[in-house]
Amino acid sequence: MGGPQPAIVGELTSRNALSYSCGMTPVRKTLTFRIDDDLAEGLEAVWQRDHILQSEQIRVAIRQWLESRGVLKAERKRPASRKRS
Numbered sequence: 001m002g003g004p005q006p007a008i009v010g011e012l013t014s015r016n017a018l019s020y021s022c023g024m025t026p027v028r029k030t031l032t033f034r035i036d037d038d039l040a041e042g043l044e045a046v047w048q049r050d051h052i053l054q055s056e057q058i059r060v061a062i063r064q065w066l067e068s069r070g071v072l073k074a075e076r077k078r079p080a081s082r083k084r085s
Contacts, residue, residue: 043057043058063075
């Protein structure tokens with residue numbers, strides 16, 4: 001099922017670590033932009049308090065903004081699974 005699964009045999013090297021991690025990491029485009037100091041300080045404060053990566057904070061904020069502008073569809077939240085009694 002699917003493609004070949006990476007296998008690490010013997011010593012972990014940068015070559016086999018790279019091939020392993022590439023299959024597990026979602027593909028994302030890298031962008032560079034400038035933000036105001038107060039926004040950077042706010043991102044840092046959330047990181048210190050909640051341990052949410054700044055990049056994740058930015059992705060969430062951009063997604064919410066684009067959804068509010070009608071450019072992206074809102075992600076459907078899965079209903080909580082029901083417990084059978």
